[in-house]
Amino acid sequence: MNRAWLARQRPAFVRDLVRDYCAAHAVLTAQLRRFERDGTVSYAIVRSLLGEAVSKGVLWRLKDTAHHLFRAAVPCGTASEGAAPEERAFTGELIDWCVGFAFHECVKLREDAYQRQHYANRLRHLEDLWRAAPERGMADPTDGDAATGPDALWPLAGLPRQTADSMERELRRILRVLDNGLALLTRYLEGERDNAPLARWLAVEEERAAAVFGARWPDLMAALCAGDGERLFLLAARDLLDAGRPETALTLLRAHRSCLGARGRELLGRLEADGGDAVSPVRPARAPRAGAA
Secondary structure, eight states, X not given: OOHHHXXXXXXXXXXXXHHHHHXXXXXXXXXXXXXXXXXXXXXXXXXXXXXXXXXXXXHHHHHHHHHHHHHTTOOOOSOOTTSOHHHHHHHHHHHHHHHHHHHHHXXXXXXXXXXXIIXXXXXXXXXXXXXXXXXXXXXXXTOTTOOSGGGGGGGGGGHHXXXXXXXXXXXXXXXXXXXXXXXXXXXXXXXXXXXXXXXXXXXXTHHHHHHHHGGGHHHHHHHHHTTOTTHHHHHHHHHHHHTXXXXXXXXXXXXXXXXXXXXXXXXXXXXXXXXXXXXXXXXXXXXXXXXXX
């Protein structure tokens, strides 16, 4: 890809990275809860999460986005006070590694889920048929002395349990890596205080994002707001107004009225006075660059 184009699209790529990271994490967390409840993982859901080369799923798109951001040497945006540019680039490389690891582990999880859903059930069905027909002279499938004919297959009866154990290990390993990636993302996003597409997504999808970041959510908000509690919501409202969505901007600012300072209250008042019609947004001041006087 053209690096100049990548640099121009970088704010949207960062937003897509966070959005798809949260989506993938939520899906995999739900699958772990399902496994803990009934010992199954949905092959269809994991397959959809991955997708195919001609129709990529959210995790595949996440992997591609991470590669574009962190392997193509796209400029890293605003340097944060606590992270030198080279440190931030290294953090990005680690995020890319976490995403790539999760993707390839999910490929294994998909195959295990398929085996568990189809082959394990087929084996149990065959065992039920076997047990239901003792008059055919078939040996008890649990008899370890059976050594010929169909009886020789029953030592494989433990494989479905092994497949289930593999699925649990894979799910927990993936989520452990992605959870560590959330800490890295929180650190990395300190340099995204002026990223309007990211601010818009986080503000509009606050409940979903907060559920994924969990205890790290306040740290992420502190990193993005830089001590200015209204900053994220002003930036998001500005982006919504630029996109021709004043009603959504009005709803957003009303929902976070308690976080607004003078600029936010001014913009909210103008939107309310105009009944949600488009107005010129009050632009939040840019965060100073590290080392600036």
